[in-house]
Amino acid sequence: MINKLDVVTFGEAMMLLVANEPGQLEDVDMFHKRTAGAETNVAIGLSRLGLKVGWASRLGDDSMARYLLRTMQSEGIDCSHVVCDAAQRTGFQFKGRVHDGSDPPYEYHRKGSAASLMQVSDIDSQWLCSARHLHATGVFAAISENCFELQRTAMTLMREAGRTVSFDPNLRPGLWASTQAMREGINQLASAAHWIFPGIDEGRLLTGHDRPEDIAAFYHQRGADVVVVKLGARGAFYSANDDSGYVPAFEVERVIDTVGAGDGFAVGVISALLEDAPLRRAVERGAWIGSRAVQVLGDTEGLPTRAELQAAF
Numbered sequence: 276m277i278n279k280l281d282v283v284t285f286g287e288a289m290m291l292l293v294a295n296e297p298g299q300l301e302d303v304d305m306f307h308k309r310t311a312g313a314e315t316n317v318a319i320g321l322s323r324l325g326l327k328v329g330w331a332s333r334l335g336d337d338s339m340a341r342y343l344l345r346t347m348q349s350e351g352i353d354c355s356h357v358v359c360d361a362a363q364r365t366g367f368q369f370k371g372r373v374h375d376g377s378d379p380p381y382e383y384h385r386k387g388s389a390a391s392l393m394q395v396s397d398i399d400s401q402w403l404c405s406a407r408h409l410h411a412t413g414v415f416a417a418i419s420e421n422c423f424e425l426q427r428t429a430m431t432l433m434r435e436a437g438r439t440v441s442f443d444p445n446l447r448p449g450l451w452a453s454t455q456a457m458r459e460g461i462n463q464l465a466s467a468a469h470w471i472f473p474g475i476d477e478g479r480l481l482t483g484h485d486r487p488e489d490i491a492a493f494y495h496q497r498g499a500d501v502v503v504v505k506l507g508a509r510g511a512f513y514s515a516n517d518d519s520g521y522v523p524a525f526e527v528e529r530v531i532d533t534v535g536a537g538d539g540f541a542v543g544v545i546s547a548l549l550e551d552a553p554l555r556r557a558v559e560r561g562a563w564i565g566s567r568a569v570q571v572l573g574d575t576e577g578l579p580t581r582a583e584l585q586a587a588f
Contacts, residue, residue, distance in 0.1 A: 279327070279405040279406070280327045280328065280329045280353060280405055280406035280407070281321070281326040281327045281328065281406065281407050281408060281549060282318070282321050282326055282327075282328045282329070282406055282407070282408045282409070282410055282545065282549070283328070283329040283330075283331065283402075283403055283406040283408070283409050283410075284314040284315075284317060284318050284328070284329075284330055284331075284409065284410045284411070285314065285330075285331045285332065285393070285411070285415055285425060285426065285429060286312055286313060286314025286315060286318075286330070286332060286390070286412065286414065286415040287312055287314070287332060287366055287385065287388060287390035287391070287414070287415060287418060288310060288311070288312040288314075288315045288330075288332060288334065288343045288347065288365075288366075288390075289310075289311045289312055289343075289365070289366040289367050289368045289383075289385060289388075290308060290309075290310065290311070290339040290342060290343060290365065290366075290367040290368070291308070291309040291310055291311035291367070291368050291369075291370060291574065292306040292307070292308060292309075292367065292368070292369050292370070293306060293307055293308075293309055293370045293372065294306055294369075294370065294371045294372040294379075295307060295372070296372060297371070297372045297373055297374055298371070298372075299371070299380065300369050300371050300380055300382055303371065303372075306369070308342070309574065309575070310342075310343055310346050310347075310574065310575065311368050311370075311574055312414075313412045313414045313415075313443065313445050313537075313538055314330070314410065314411075314412055314414070314415060315330060315343075315347065316535055316538035316539075316542075316574050316575055316578070317410055317412075317443075317538050317541050317542055317545070318330045318347070318350075318352050318410075319347070319350045319352070319575050319578060320538065320539060320541075320542030320546075320564065320575070320578040321410075321542055321545065321546055322350045322351045322352050323350065323578055323579065323580050323581070324542070324546045324579070324580070324581050324584060325581045326546060326549065327353070328351075328352050328353065329352065329353035329354075329355070329356065329402065329406060330347060330352050330353070330354060330356075330357065331356035331357065331397070331398075331399075331402075331403075332356075332357050332358075332390050332393070333357070333358045333359075333360060333363065333389040333390050333392065333393050333397070334357060334358070334359050334360070334363075334365045334389050334390070335359065335360060335361070335363050335364040335365040335388075335389050336359045336360060336361035336363075337364065337365055339365040339367060340359050340365045340389075343365065344357060344359065355402075356397075356399060356402060358389075358397075359389075360389050363388070363389035363392060364387075364388060364389060365388065365389060366383070366384060366385030366388035366389075366390065366391075367384050367385075368381060368382065368383050368384065368385070369381060369382040369384075370382075383449075385418065388418070390415075390418065390422070391418040391419040391421075391422060392419070392421070393419075393421065393422055393425055394421050394424075394425060395421070395424050395425050395428050397425065398425060398428060398429055398432070400432055403429060403432060403433065404432065404433065404436045404438065406433075406438065407438060407439065407549065408433075408438060408439045408440070408441065408545065408549060409429060409430060409433040409438060409439075409440045409441070410440075410441045410442075410443075410541065410545060411426055411429070411430055411440065411441070411442050411443075411464065411468070412442070412443045412444070412445040413442075413443070413444045413445045413446055413447070413457075413460075413461050413464065414445045414447055414450070416460065416461075416464055417447050417450035417451055417457070417460070418450055423460060423464075426464060427463070427464060427467065430442070430464065430467040430468065431467055434467055434469070439469045439470065439548075439549075440467060440468045440469050440470070441468060441469065441470040441471070441472065441541065441544075441545055442464060442465055442467075442468035442470070442471050442472070443471075443472045443473075443537060443538075443541050444461050444465070444471075444472075444473050444474075444477045444481060445537065446461065446477050446480070446481075454480070458480065458481055461481055462481055462497070465481075465494060465497065465499070466497045466498055467498075468498075468499060469498075469499060469500045469501065470499070470500065470501040470502075470503075470544070470545070470548065471494050471499045471501070471502050471503070472502075472503050472505065472537070472540065472541055472544065473490065473494075473502075473504055473505070474504070474505045474506075474507070474537065475487060475490075475504055475505065475506050475507070478490035478493075478504055482494075487504040487506065487512035488512065488514070488519070490502070490504050491504060491512065491514035491519070492514075495514065500515055500516075501513070501514070501515040501548070501554060502514045502515070503544060503558055503561070505537060505540060505565075506524075507524070508524050509523075509524060510522045510523040510524040510562060511524075511540070511558050511561070511562060513554055513555065513558045515554050518554055518555070520555060522555060522558045522559050522562055523562070524562055524565075524566065525562055525563050525565075525566035526566075527566050527569060527570055528570075529570065530569045530570070535568045535569075535574035535575065535577070536565045536566075536568045536569045537565070538568070538574065539561075539564040539565045539567060539568035539577060539578060540561040540562065540564060540565035540568075541561065542561070542564050542578060543557065543558075543559075543560035543561030543562070543563060543564040543565070544557045544558060544560065544561040546560070547560045547561075559588075560584070560588065563587060563588070564577075564578065564579060564584075567579060
């Protein structure tokens with residue numbers, strides 16, 4: 276089969292309303308509009324680097340859906356498998372602003388959204404397997420049981436087709452029935468991935484291990500070829516076969532917004548590995564893009580173009 280796409284992802288896009296001033300969300304009067312969604316952040320980042328990206332989802336048929344779809348299409352993303360359903364509604368999110376580098380407050384309004392109603396039958400296997408790579412996250416899998424089954428099925432199909440699969444646990448405890456259910460579900464999905472990108476705190480919760488080396492070993496034993504453990508301001512630990520090591524974080528003058536840093540990191544690692552770059556170089560690219568993401572207010576403003584990447588590397 277000819278690869279028409281480089282990367283495919285399934286996931287929910289939400290309209291994001293970002294506070295114009297710091298404070299509790301209920302005290303903020305002015306917001307500005309952006310896009311949000313772990314998978315769509317990665318899709319946008321990869322597309323800006325020149326990869327051919329497809330995104331599959333469901334939206335309502337409302338102003339938020341039209342805004343999201345128009346934005347994704349303007350980024351050059353194949354949205355041919357996005358369905359707008361007038362009987363359903365689009366999810367949205369509020370995000371606060373902070374000035375001390377901490378995680379900003381946020382509030383989701385996504386329960387019962389159009390994307391949460393997606394089914395395994397929404398998978399177009401021919402379109403899916405026309406891609407070289409599938410990127411999956413634990414967010415989409417957590418929004419409903421049917422989305423979990425869709426995610427697991429898509430990952431299995433791609434692995435059986437000889438394609439590569441990456442997985443970012445991207446834990447959202449509030450979307451799961453319990454911590455145990457989250458741990459079991461995420462690790463089940465991780466076993467279908469070739470490349471896994473947990474944060475250090477996620478890795479501790481999911482594996483019971485504290486050291487990045489032990490977290491990586493846990494996932495290698497379950498079939499992962501590459502494990503990269505994100506260490507925040509300390510950089511990242513990477514492991515694959517006989518190649519492992521630490522990559523330092525890029526220093527930033529001021530942290531504006533931590534949300535989206537992990538998605539930017541995934542963009543860097545995935546794009547580099549699809550270009551057959553050495554793993555260490557891929558992690559360095561991920562760390563650089565992640566450092567850009569924390570210096571801007573929105574989730575995608577810091578994601579670079581190919582020209583910006585080449586100028587920096």
